[in-house]
Amino acid sequence: MYKSKLLLLLLSGCICSCLFGQENIRSGAKEQVLSPEVHPDNSVTFRLVAPDATRVFLKGNWTTESSFPDGKIPMVKSNSIWSYTASGLPSDLFLYNVEIDGVLVNDPLNVYQIRDVNRTFNYFITNGERADLYKVQEVPHGTVAKRWYDSPTLGMTRRMTVYTPPGYEEGKEKYPVLYLLHGMGGDEEAWPTLGRAAQILDNMIARGQVKPMIVVMPNGHVSNTAAPGESSKGLYPIGFATPDVGTGKMEESFIDVVRFIEENYRVQAKKSSRAIAGLSMGGSHTLFTSAFLPDYFDYIGLFSAAFRMNDKAQSPVFSDFDHRLTKQKENGYRLYWIGMGKDDFLYETGQQFRKKLEEHGMMYHYHESEGGHTWSNWRTYLTLFLPKLFQ
Structure with a gap:
C-alpha cells in the first residue's frame, strides 16, 4: 500500500513538473505562427503577433541599405498579425530585431539568438552554397x-x-x-x-x-x-572597447x-x-x-x-x-x-x-x-x- 501511494505521488510530481516546464506554451492557438520563414527562393517572411501595437518595424543587418529611414522597414498588420516579406536575400547568415511602438526587442517567435558586443539579435540562415557552410550538416563533427x-x-x-x-x-x-x-x-x-x-x-x-x-x-x-x-x-555592463x-x-x-x-x-x-x-x-x-x-x-x-x-x-x-x-x-x-x-x-x-x-x-x-x-x-x-x- 505504501509503495503504491509513493508511486502515485512520484507520478503526480512528474506530471506537475512537465506541466510547469511547459507553462510558456501558448494554449488555444489554432495554428503555429512562424517567424522567420525562409522560402526556397531565399525570400523571408517575418511575422509578429501584436494585436494592440500601433507601429511595428523590422530592422536587420541587411536593411541598412534600404530606402527606409534608419533602415527600419514597416511591417503590415492583418487581423492581429504583423508581417513583412523580404525579397530573395543572398546566401548568408542574417541578424535582425523588431521595433514595437518605439521599443526595440527580439522576435518572440524566433528562439535563435546571438550576442554581438552588448546586444542580442535574432538570426536566420538562408539557402545556397555559402549558407550551407554555416549550417550543421550530416557530417562528422569536431x-x-x-x-x-x-x-x-x-x-x-x-x-x-x-x-x-x-x-x-x-x-x-x-x-x-x-x-x-x-x-x-x-x-x-x-x-x-x-x-x-x-x-x-x-x-x-x-x-x-x-x-x-x-x-x-x-x-x-x-x-x-x-x-x-x-x-x-x-554580470557587468558590457562596453565595446576595453x-x-x-x-x-x-x-x-x-x-x-x-x-x-x-x-x-x-x-x-x-x-x-x-x-x-x-x-x-x-x-x-x-x-x-x-x-x-x-x-x-x-x-x-x-x-x-x-x-x-x-x-x-x-x-x-x-x-x-x-x-x-x-x-x-x-x-x-x-x-x-x-x-x-x-x-x-x-x-x-x-x-x-x-x-x-x-x-x-x-x-x-x-x-x-x-x-x-x-x-x-x-x-x-x-x-x-x-x-x-x-x-
Whole structure:
C-alpha cells in the first residue's frame, strides 16, 4: 500500500513538473505562427503577433541599405498579425530585431539568438552554397571546448575556445593549429557564434577542402579573463572597447596561449604547422604578433585588419616594427593573406599597410570584396583562407 501511494505521488510530481516546464506554451492557438520563414527562393517572411501595437518595424543587418529611414522597414498588420516579406536575400547568415511602438526587442517567435558586443539579435540562415557552410550538416563533427589557461605574462588565468577536428579524441595523430582572433567588440565566443567557425570547419573538412586542424580562439581583451558573465567579474555592463585595446599586452602575452596549446594538445609544434589570423582588432594583433614572434607562424591572415590602435602605447611589440618585418621576411613564411571590403572604414589603413609590406619586399595575397566591416565578409574570408593552410 505504501509503495503504491509513493508511486502515485512520484507520478503526480512528474506530471506537475512537465506541466510547469511547459507553462510558456501558448494554449488555444489554432495554428503555429512562424517567424522567420525562409522560402526556397531565399525570400523571408517575418511575422509578429501584436494585436494592440500601433507601429511595428523590422530592422536587420541587411536593411541598412534600404530606402527606409534608419533602415527600419514597416511591417503590415492583418487581423492581429504583423508581417513583412523580404525579397530573395543572398546566401548568408542574417541578424535582425523588431521595433514595437518605439521599443526595440527580439522576435518572440524566433528562439535563435546571438550576442554581438552588448546586444542580442535574432538570426536566420538562408539557402545556397555559402549558407550551407554555416549550417550543421550530416557530417562528422569536431569538439568545441572552453578551456582555462594560465598566463604568466599577465599574471592571471584566462579562458579560450578550442575546436578539435572530428576523431581527435579517438586518435593519436598530431595536428596543425590555427589561432583565430576576434575584433574589438568580441571575445572568445565571437568566432564560434557569429563566425560559425565550428560549422565551417566541420563542413569543409568533410568535403576534403580543408586539412583537419585545431583552431584556438582566445579572448583578445587582456583586461577581461573571459566573455561577459563567464568570469568572477560578474554580470557587468558590457562596453565595446576595453582599456587594454592597442596596448600591445595581448601580443606580448600570446606566447602563453601557444605554450598552453602545445603542452595540452596533440599538435605539430613547428612553424610550418602554425597559422594566425584575425579580424579588425584581431587583425592588428595578428600582424604585430606574427612580426613579434617571427619564428612561430608560416601562415598569416588579416581580415579587415586595423593597424596601430594606440599611438601612445609603449610596448616592445611596436618598437622598431619595420625591423621586425624585415626579420619576418628573412625567416620566411608560406602565406600572408589579406582580405578587405571595398566599403570598409579601414580600407585606407589596409592600403597603407600593403604599401609597407611592398616596401619590405614581402609577398602577400590580396582579396578585395564588396561590402564593409561585417561578419558576412569575415566568414567568407575564413572560408577562403582555410583551404590555403598547411598544404
